[in-house]
Amino acid sequence: MAQSKGRVKSQGIPVGVINRLPHYYRYLSSLMARDVERISSRELASKLGVTASQIRQDLSYFGCFGQPGYGYRVQELQAEIGKILGVNENMHMVLVGAGNLGMALMKYPNFRRRGFYIRAIFDSDINKIGQEVEGIEIKPVSELEKYLSRFNVDIGIIATPAGAAPEIASIFMNGGVKGIWNFAPVSLNPEEGVVIENVHISESLMTLSYKVKEKDK
Amino acid sequence: MAQSKGRVKSQGIPVGVINRLPHYYRYLSSLMARDVERISSRELASKLGVTASQIRQDLSYFGCFGQPGYGYRVQELQAEIGKILGVNENMHMVLVGAGNLGMALMKYPNFRRRGFYIRAIFDSDINKIGQEVEGIEIKPVSELEKYLSRFNVDIGIIATPAGAAPEIASIFMNGGVKGIWNFAPVSLNPEEGVVIENVHISESLMTLSYKVKEKDK
DNA sequence: TAGATTGTTAATCGATTAACAATC
DNA sequence: TAGATTGTTAATCGATTAACAATC
Numbered sequence: 001m002a003q004s005k006g007r008v009k010s011q012g013i014p015v016g017v018i019n020r021l022p023h024y025y026r027y028l029s030s031l032m033a034r035d036v037e038r039i040s041s042r043e044l045a046s047k048l049g050v051t052a053s054q055i056r057q058d059l060s061y062f063g064c065f066g067q068p069g070y071g072y073r074v075q076e077l078q079a080e081i082g083k084i085l086g087v088n089e090n091m092h093m094v095l096v097g098a099g100n101l102g103m104a105l106m107k108y109p110n111f112r113r114r115g116f117y118i119r120a121i122f123d124s125d126i127n128k129i130g131q132e133v134e135g136i137e138i139k140p141v142s143e144l145e146k147y148l149s150r151f152n153v154d155i156g157i158i159a160t161p162a163g164a165a166p167e168i169a170s171i172f173m174n175g176g177v178k179g180i181w182n183f184a185p186v187s188l189n190p191e192e193g194v195v196i197e198n199v200h201i202s203e204s205l206m207t208l209s210y211k212v213k214e215k216d217k
Numbered sequence: 218m219a220q221s222k223g224r225v226k227s228q229g230i231p232v233g234v235i236n237r238l239p240h241y242y243r244y245l246s247s248l249m250a251r252d253v254e255r256i257s258s259r260e261l262a263s264k265l266g267v268t269a270s271q272i273r274q275d276l277s278y279f280g281c282f283g284q285p286g287y288g289y290r291v292q293e294l295q296a297e298i299g300k301i302l303g304v305n306e307n308m309h310m311v312l313v314g315a316g317n318l319g320m321a322l323m324k325y326p327n328f329r330r331r332g333f334y335i336r337a338i339f340d341s342d343i344n345k346i347g348q349e350v351e352g353i354e355i356k357p358v359s360e361l362e363k364y365l366s367r368f369n370v371d372i373g374i375i376a377t378p379a380g381a382a383p384e385i386a387s388i389f390m391n392g393g394v395k396g397i398w399n400f401a402p403v404s405l406n407p408e409e410g411v412v413i414e415n416v417h418i419s420e421s422l423m424t425l426s427y428k429v430k431e432k433d434k
Numbered sequence: 435t436a437g438a439t440t441g442t443t444a445a446t447c448g449a450t451t452a453a454c455a456a457t458c
Numbered sequence: 459t460a461g462a463t464t465g466t467t468a469a470t471c472g473a474t475t476a477a478c479a480a481t482c
Binding site: 257258259269273274276277281283284285286287288289 | 437438439440441442
């Protein structure tokens, strides 16, 4: 208790911890919607399918958010985890690829609600250019570089086919984008100082396929 | 070497291994496309950003696919991993939710190419019902149950808003679906004998957001 | 043959769980 | 106060890496 000095190890936080925080965050948000005020690590753990120990251990990397004998105040813990994750900090994002997946991302209301704003859309399809989506006009991808030089973009989203992805990634990296959220089924080699987060949908399907086969045995 | 009897431990394969196999599979496929014939665990590792040891260890759970002194034949290894994962086994899938994300999944050509077929689409939007996508007519979600009782569905895909997801999941589970591929931002409690694979897109964004913030420090 | 690289066992490392003093 | 639950330290467990005999 009383993590006196406050851990300063900004690095060295296990990646598993970081992957679980958004999960905690989402469930706490749903508790807030149901006006639940307090929750213990034990309850939370049973709902999320992890151990209470793990939740307390995970949180302890960042501070002390609970009260012994009481548990955690839902609203407070949600806010603290949100702060750790960078929710509600007005992230400037741009989207390349105005296909179905890109449109799905544009229309997902939770991003905006949580401070993640897609402020520009680029596509190479001449028929799409000039169209408006959620109040944002689709620009030709040739203008991406200029846009990046003019604005301070936090996150670049790649929702293009695999072939186009490496070039877009390199434009993003040269343009000073801090993070790349990649939905194309390729591995992009991460340049110094840029974070790449992949969402490999087909790999996830293959993992599921394996597990389904296993169950059959 | 010479894993004489062939490991029978169908269970007990670490989840990390299963998550890496699709990654190996994809890269090997791309090597095949470039007519590369052989590769060593060391080369493969350096391309994929893992250790050679890990690749050999991972593969050893399933058999002996390489030749000492030579390495792996790309085509053979790709085929073996594909077999492990259940690629090209004619998986029967159904999609619930014909929004942008659902359409993106419908139009992704690699699924079909690898034996994953979406054979029916359901939606609750009266305006979408009857429309055809990739040769498949969108049915009302009220007919899902009947469909499941008639066909042997391997994988049910949930591409609906969060609110609808739990009910769809329960219809899937009662209908004998073996695996659920869930894109809705909710946790579904997995029933006995059904595998659930979540693709939590917004959690992935928050993870990226955290890492971007970290880099700034 | 000599060189290269596998499959596998053993050693290391890190992450998860258990336990408990502190305390609300 | 007594009961509950935290934050943290120590113990356990599992996954990754290193090393090497076998062998192509």
